[in-house]
Amino acid sequence: MICSKDWNSNENAKNILNKYWGYDDFRGIQKEIIESIGSGHDTLGLMPTGGGKSITFQVPALCSEGTCIVITPLIALMKDQVMNLRRHGIRAAAIYSGLSREEIVTILENCIFGDIKILYVSPERLSSELFRTKLRHMKVSFITVDEAHCISQWGYDFRPSYLEIADIRKDLPNAPVLALTATATPLVVEDIQEKLSPIDPRASSNPRASRNPRVSSSPRISSPPSPFNVFKMSFERKNLAYVVRRAADKRDELIHILNSVKGCAIVYARSRRRTKEVSDMLNEAGISATFYHAGLETATKDERQKAWQNDETRVMVATNAFGMGIDKPDVRLVIHIDCPDSLEAYFQEAGRAGRDGFKAYAVLLYNDADHRKLDKRIADTFPDKDYVKKVYEHLAYFYQVGVGSGYHATFEFNIDKFCHSFRHFPIQVDSALKILNRAGYIEYTEEQDNQARVMFTIGRNDLYRLENNSPNEEKVITALLRNYGGLFVDYNFIDESFIASQCDLKPQQVYLVLKSLSEKHILHFIPQKKTPYVRYLQRREDTEHIQIPPVVYEERKEQFRQRIHAMIEYATTDNICRSRQLLRYFGETESHDCRQCDVCLSDRHDSAKEAALTAEAHAILELLSDGKEHHITELRDIQLPTEQLNVALEYLLAEEYIHQQDGFISR
Numbered sequence: 001m002i003c004s005k006d007w008n009s010n011e012n013a014k015n016i017l018n019k020y021w022g023y024d025d026f027r028g029i030q031k032e033i034i035e036s037i038g039s040g041h042d043t044l045g046l047m048p049t050g051g052g053k054s055i056t057f058q059v060p061a062l063c064s065e066g067t068c069i070v071i072t073p074l075i076a077l078m079k080d081q082v083m084n085l086r087r088h089g090i091r092a093a094a095i096y097s098g099l100s101r102e103e104i105v106t107i108l109e110n111c112i113f114g115d116i117k118i119l120y121v122s123p124e125r126l127s128s129e130l131f132r133t134k135l136r137h138m139k140v141s142f143i144t145v146d147e148a149h150c151i152s153q154w155g156y157d158f159r160p161s162y163l164e165i166a167d168i169r170k171d172l173p174n175a176p177v178l179a180l181t182a183t184a185t186p187l188v189v190e191d192i193q194e195k196l197s198p199i200d201p202r203a204s205s206n207p208r209a210s211r212n213p214r215v216s217s218s219p220r221i222s223s224p225p226s227p228f229n230v231f232k233m234s235f236e237r238k239n240l241a242y243v244v245r246r247a248a249d250k251r252d253e254l255i256h257i258l259n260s261v262k263g264c265a266i267v268y269a270r271s272r273r274r275t276k277e278v279s280d281m282l283n284e285a286g287i288s289a290t291f292y293h294a295g296l297e298t299a300t301k302d303e304r305q306k307a308w309q310n311d312e313t314r315v316m317v318a319t320n321a322f323g324m325g326i327d328k329p330d331v332r333l334v335i336h337i338d339c340p341d342s343l344e345a346y347f348q349e350a351g352r353a354g355r356d357g358f359k360a361y362a363v364l365l366y367n368d369a370d371h372r373k374l375d376k377r378i379a380d381t382f383p384d385k386d387y388v389k390k391v392y393e394h395l396a397y398f399y400q401v402g403v404g405s406g407y408h409a410t411f412e413f414n415i416d417k418f419c420h421s422f423r424h425f426p427i428q429v430d431s432a433l434k435i436l437n438r439a440g441y442i443e444y445t446e447e448q449d450n451q452a453r454v455m456f457t458i459g460r461n462d463l464y465r466l467e468n469n470s471p472n473e474e475k476v477i478t479a480l481l482r483n484y485g486g487l488f489v490d491y492n493f494i495d496e497s498f499i500a501s502q503c504d505l506k507p508q509q510v511y512l513v514l515k516s517l518s519e520k521h522i523l524h525f526i527p528q529k530k531t532p533y534v535r536y537l538q539r540r541e542d543t544e545h546i547q548i549p550p551v552v553y554e555e556r557k558e559q560f561r562q563r564i565h566a567m568i569e570y571a572t573t574d575n576i577c578r579s580r581q582l583l584r585y586f587g588e589t590e591s592h593d594c595r596q597c598d599v600c601l602s603d604r605h606d607s608a609k610e611a612a613l614t615a616e617a618h619a620i621l622e623l624l625s626d627g628k629e630h631h632i633t634e635l636r637d638i639q640l641p642t643e644q645l646n647v648a649l650e651y652l653l654a655e656e657y658i659h660q661q662d663g664f665i666s667r
């Protein structure tokens with residue numbers, strides 16, 4: 001727990017910010033959030049992408065005693081942050097699927113012995129016996145829930161394992177929660193607080209249980225939601241112009257836009273194949289581009305990302321796998337050639353433009369075919385329940401898991417092989433597995449990069465005494481020691497291509513050297529791997545007993561449908577300011593016209609708005625049509641009800657039709 005003794009003061013937080021991050025002061029709502037969590041309050045922070053979210057838990061974690069547990073589903077981000085923190089000399093670690101039990105035990109014990117300040121955990125780990133046992137012995141400063149919208153079934157990215165968080169709070173009664181999200185509608189904000197409130201162990205029934213098939217056995221009740229301190233930053237992006245372009249030929253339009261707006265750009269496409277096609281097309285048109293998706297080798301991804309980051313390549317054509325954790329402030333243009341599934345996703349991706357505060361554009365290319373494609377995604381994402389059950393059965397044949405067995409068995413999952421064997425299509429199989437995941441039968445982790453890891457298995461002195469190493473082995477060992485700390489006590493993620501560049505070797509050579517050092521028992525090398533996993537969370541059920549409750553199917557399907565429709569509405573509503581539409585979706589009603597989106601800059605907007613004005617508003621505009629300033633009292637001369645005149649006056653001022661100064665109004 002953070003008590004005032006541990007929490008030395010705001011000054012301390014500022015010193016830490018300066019020491020490790022080099023900033024002089026906090027910005028936006030960072031300070032408020034840090035003070036709130038620092039004084040032990042449950043806290044909810046809503047910050048748009050680029051608002052400096054990670055500072056709000058990293059700084060207080062360093063100011064407090066014990067370990068801060070950070071729950072996040074973004075494994076790539078988790079690894080990036082751990083590497084970054086370690087580079088700054090901060091002890092941080094991460095636990096996620098794909099680590100061996102031995103590795104997990106080592107990390108957890110390091111936490112217990114007070115060595116680790118920040119521990120990242122994927123939500124799936126929360127229910128593991130090992131984690132829960134070790135957690136009880138840990139001194140936990142506070143729990144950070146990143147991507148907190150994932151706890152809400154109303155959110156676009158609901159993950160049942162997030163519901164375990166309330167459960168672990170029982171074991172940590174004194175650790176407050178810091179929930180963070182960059183995307184949440186008002187309904188989700190409320191739901192986050194309710195779902196994260198600690199569970200009262202004395203009570204006898206649990207409304208939450210009915211929502212979560214995996215914890216339904218133990219009877220509990222949620223206590224009335226304890227008040228969270230909620231801090232919200234406006235999601236308005238003043239320098240970002242949102243544009244929807246109707247285009248029959250999106251490729252022509254894309255080239256046209258890239259030729260009209262200078263600077264670095266991201267183009268988002270739905271499929272991996274399309275990223276390559278579009279990138280090729282741009283290069284042919286003389287626009288320097290490359291492509292990026294989750295299926296590429298890590299070294300290739302790193303190379304392309306670096307080239308783009310250093311402005312050697314202008315355009316990155318990518319799937320939604322690109323962008324998380326990438327901080328390039330001077331992106332001038334984000335173009336979607338395909339529609340995302342939700343405004344939440346659109347807003348996050350579009351928001352990667354213009355983080356430096358200079359003018360930037362977020363363009364969505366849309367045509368009538370998109371409407372049909374979006375509708376089809378509903379069926380693709382929610383295949384029939386019978387189909388889902390069939391996939392469950394085929395999965396058991398695939399791995400030869402008999403009814404009643406398979407509990408906690410983990411398998412690598414090759415989707416192509418599976419589809420080939422059972423004549424399925426990958427998109428529907430992927431959706432079916434996600435539904436089974438949500439229903440608690442299996443854990444399905446999509447293709448993910450597990451970066452290579454290294455730990456020395458002999459001590460430093462023994463290492464220096466070795467004499468039979470080849471020159472390349474010497475080079476690699478030296479590069480490892482120079483670039484990564486703590487390799488004698490713990491596994492560290494390493495970047496083979498980086499080591500290769502330091503040693504003047506090829507990544508393949510580094511790989512072989514590490515293999516050979518591993519065989520010689522000098523170090524332990526876990527090569528990078530790219531595989532999805534399937535893990536049975538329950539013994540294999542008889543297929544006819546498989547239950548897919550409404551909360552993971554019907555209700556979610558309905559929400560998905562609503563989100564798809566909100567996306568379509570955004571793309572097709574062309575008489576309300578785009579920025580307004582987006583902010584309204586996230587619950588900001590007090591927004592104003594951005595004066596830079598396609599709607600604001602078009603005539604149809606003005607005429608539609610003029611048409612919507614009341615008689616009172618017209619009368620006021622009429623009065624001011626002489627271009628002079630009029631004293632507010634002159635409104636009395638208009639022969640219309642005063643109350644409605646006041647309403648119209650306020651509206652015209654808010655919409656900036658007219659201006660007011662010192663009691664005088666003018667157009």
Ligand SMILES: [Zn+2]
Binds near residue numbers: 579594600
């Ligand atoms: Zn606008």
